[in-house]
Amino acid sequence: MNVHPNDNTIQQYVLDNSNQGTMIGEHIQSCEQCKTKVEVYKLLIEAIHHQEVSSFDFDLRELVLSQLPQKKTFYCPENIFIYFLLSLAALLPGALFYLFRKQLTGLFEGVSAMSILLIVTTVVTIFILLAIDLLKTYQQKITRVNLT
């Protein structure tokens, strides 16, 4: 091979030792000019490898962690408020029932105990399911707000 390989070929030769025995490899071994170019590229790559590693002059980990949304504990103010509301929701019907028990008892005169039980169970179940759904929606929204 009498024509000198171009720069890309020389670089490829430096990076890839498998073409040592090829025509290009043989030319490079026999041509001083190309051999010197190979040495220059080897020096260059070695020098890049010896470059200093850049690093931040601050504690990135602490900086980032301090900005992340904090994990809520069982007794955090938000949860305490929710427990309070739930307690209120449970106590209020009970209190109302106790205060107006005579009128309410009169309301269900003639209605069998089974029917009353069915009505009460259905109402309570619907109420609980609605409350759970409301809580889930609230938590999803809060999570989205915290992440943005």
Add this chain to the structure above:
Amino acid sequence: MINTEWDNLQDHNLVEKALKGDASAFGIIIKKTERLVSQIVFKMISDSEERKDIAQDTYLKTFKRLPEFKFQSRLSTWVARICYNTCLDYLRKKKLVIADEIIDNQQDDAAAFKFLVQDFSVNDALIGRQLASILNGEIEKLPPIFKTLITLYHKEELSYDEIVQITSLPEGTVKNYLFRARKTLKNQLLTKYKKEDL
């Protein structure tokens, strides 16, 4: 191979814990990937204050997108991709040059080659470091993407595949940019040697 599998297992555990709200697990993820992120940020962004903002932004985005990470790549590669894209967005917003054309019409000077090779030896680590400090200035003159690719390939020793995953550039483009960047550095070194010789 075993190290890679062990790393993957560790990354799986860390991601799982971080998703459950374990802040210390996410802290470990930051420590494990900080070196690669710093290399990308330092090469892409020249302003030191902006580097701090971009580094923070990278990890806040990583935290937000952690539920989407499905281990289709290494965790470090995924974080590096977020970092690279954050840097690109910043450069585009500031309308800064990302990868301008490198004009290459310098003729090879055989004499300059010889002096360079005589003065520095590949086998001498001390001399290699001296050349590294000379080269540092020349690398800083390259466009951001070229600097980053040179560092990722030769310093961090990432494969073409990993670099493609980080930069979303086609493999051919990555190789082309690397060839051009190395050639430019070679020419700049030779120019320095020619001037000193005079």
